[in-house]
Amino acid sequence: MICTLYSHHIGFDKIIESVENSYPQSIITSSNQNGSQIATIEIKGGFLSSGSKLTIVYREREQPSYQIPDTDECPLTGNLRGLYGYVDSLYSKNEKIKALFLHKIQTLNSEFSISQDKGQTKDLKDFIKKLAKDQEAILFVQPKTIISKSDGQHFLDENLDLLLDNDGNCEVENLDVKIKSAYYDKESxxxxxxxxxxxxxxxxxxxxxxxxxxxxxxxxxxxxxxxxxxxxxxxxxxxxxxxxxxxxxxxxxxxxxxxxxxxxxxxxxxxxxxxxxxxxxxxxxxxxxxxxxxxxxxxxxxxxxxxxxxxxxxxxxxxxxxxxxxxxxxxxxxxxxxxxxxxxxxxxxxxxxxxxxxxxxxxxxxxxxxxxxxxxxxxxxxxxxxxxxxxxxxxxxxxxxxxxxxx
Structure with a gap:
């Protein structure tokens, strides 16, 4: 797995649309398994390159919200509780950004992972960055990938800049926390x-x-x-x-x-x-x-x-x-x-x-x-x-x- 993206937006179709725009010649196969939607993307190679395959696994909260209810038994909501606790336990050199990060976690409604299952997909870093920007996402990233910024597991913002790692490092000065008005109509x-x-x-x-x-x-x-x-x-x-x-x-x-x-x-x-x-x-x-x-x-x-x-x-x-x-x-x-x-x-x-x-x-x-x-x-x-x-x-x-x- 390369990374997992978290967003306050929901909609598997929007992610598929992004794949189709970035890789118009790809073959996309969709399925459902254990409450998750799975897209397998096969991308043909060129004259001098072999083909590649990506897998995107997507799930969303049963009741989208701007908070993490204590009584919600939705699997993703439970995972977000764990994510909140994990991030809160990390030391940060920028407490303001950490506080914004924790607030952003409460607003998240969808989770989708990206795995490179075969070959090396062309322009994959640009695709991930575009997807992250479109979804206003935060990313949980594994080390030694094309978008990694640290030697251990770490978090990036939608611009793929380092948000937080296990040593408390942070490269950003601000983090937008947006709430869809359909879930919470008070910001305006x-x-x-x-x-x-x-x-x-x-x-x-x-x-x-x-x-x-x-x-x-x-x-x-x-x-x-x-x-x-x-x-x-x-x-x-x-x-x-x-x-x-x-x-x-x-x-x-x-x-x-x-x-x-x-x-x-x-x-x-x-x-x-x-x-x-x-x-x-x-x-x-x-x-x-x-x-x-x-x-x-x-x-x-x-x-x-x-x-x-x-x-x-x-x-x-x-x-x-x-x-x-x-x-x-x-x-x-x-x-x-x-x-x-x-x-x-x-x-x-x-x-x-x-x-x-x-x-x-x-x-x-x-x-x-x-x-x-x-x-x-x-x-x-x-x-x-x-x-x-x-x-x-x-x-x-x-x-x-x-x-x-x-x-």
């Missing part, structure tokens, strides 16, 4: 002063806590773009979470919980995943559901029933919520709680927290990808609170079961 938007303030305040907290900062993470949504859940929606969600949480800690049975929710006309607001849990609360499901304490804590904070959210370095304690403020309990009608709630915290306050937990969650994911232990914060607490905050701001218009914590 005007960033408000409030968005900038949220980001600055969050990064100040991370800096004070000596938590890794990714300065190239995008801004979160502007206030005018966000529709917060209503106080009644939040109160209903808290009540349901509080009941399922009691089951997870064996305080009540699943049958009692189901009867309670049906009696007080909340069953229609229970999600499919929660109904599945209540139908068969295995120990594994209970362990997963027990983490929703943190979601309850965030939602009660949103309703002004918890005064301080606290830093996510330790688990919350629902026992700190006064019994008279808690929405469910023996002989309690949860609708009394729901009907008593008319106000929630401001959109600006919720979004400021969302920005902080977005950046904290990125730091936790980054540490995990690099096999590092995150000790300054509790990653599980960060994730659950980020989850609840994303639901509060109607992130991607997702309902409770479908909320994502993209970083």
């Amino acid at each position: 938007e005007v960033i408000t002063e409030e968005q900038k303030q949220w980001k600055t305040a969050s990064e100040k907290i991370l800096q004070e806590k000596e938590i890794k900062i990714n300065k190239y993470l995008p801004y979160i949504e502007a206030e005018e773009e966000v529709v917060l859940r209503t106080p009644k929606e939040i109160a209903q969600r808290v009540c349901i979470l509080a009941i399922t949480n009691l089951v997870s800690f064996n305080t009540i049975s699943n049958e009692e919980a189901t009867e309670y929710l049906q009696t007080y006309n909340l069953w229609d607001f229970v999600t499919p995943n929660e109904k599945d849990f209540l139908a068969n609360p295995t120990e594994q499901k209970k362990s997963h559901e027990s983490w929703k304490c943190e979601c309850i804590w965030v939602l009660m904070f949103a309703l002004n029933k918890v005064q301080e959210l606290g830093f996510p370095d330790e688990l919350c304690s629902l026992n700190d919520i006064p019994e008279e403020e808690y929405p469910v309990g023996p002989d309690k009608d949860p609708n009394d709680f729901i009907n008593s709630v008319f106000n929630a915290r401001s959109k600006s306050e919720i979004l400021a927290l969302n920005d902080l937990y977005y950046r904290l969650d990125w730091a936790c994911v980054d540490a995990r990808l690099n096999g590092q232990e995150m000790t300054t914060v509790h990653p599980g607490v960060v994730y659950e609170r980020h989850y609840a905050l994303n639901w509060l701001i109607s992130y991607s218009e997702a309902e409770w079961d479908d909320v994502t914590c993209d970083t």
Whole structure:
């Protein structure tokens, strides 16, 4: 193999078109194997030269994006997680370029390798360079090839200049990070002063806590773009979470919980995943559901029933919520709680927290990808609170079961 190219563009047909333009007399045979598209390119030789053969193996992400979701099981997405961790572990003499490189990895959507299987293809270096430019790619290159710039495996930019090698060498002064508007439409938007303030305040907290900062993470949504859940929606969600949480800690049975929710006309607001849990609360499901304490804590904070959210370095304690403020309990009608709630915290306050937990969650994911232990914060607490905050701001218009914590 000569190299592997990574691009934010997708489309095997565009690569084939580049081959046809560069080698119009070639014979191209295409096939599919194990989720990859394969093109075998046979190029006839001239009077004094023998023919040659190239193979291009292409694959793309199942859901093109501008980020690397933690829960996406697409093989290429998994490979990009590994690539991110590998690059992050490398020393670089140019930290600015390395940071841009890491940001670019998150935007990649396709991968294709080029192998010289027979002979020596004419003008192959020029073809690879043109393909890299057309695809705005980065290249992972093997040593001792026609485009190699280092003695070991290394990375080149779209101009075939050295981006990073195992010794930290870098020959470029800038690296473009482009995002296709179909996947992320914010680059052309005007960033408000409030968005900038949220980001600055969050990064100040991370800096004070000596938590890794990714300065190239995008801004979160502007206030005018966000529709917060209503106080009644939040109160209903808290009540349901509080009941399922009691089951997870064996305080009540699943049958009692189901009867309670049906009696007080909340069953229609229970999600499919929660109904599945209540139908068969295995120990594994209970362990997963027990983490929703943190979601309850965030939602009660949103309703002004918890005064301080606290830093996510330790688990919350629902026992700190006064019994008279808690929405469910023996002989309690949860609708009394729901009907008593008319106000929630401001959109600006919720979004400021969302920005902080977005950046904290990125730091936790980054540490995990690099096999590092995150000790300054509790990653599980960060994730659950980020989850609840994303639901509060109607992130991607997702309902409770479908909320994502993209970083």
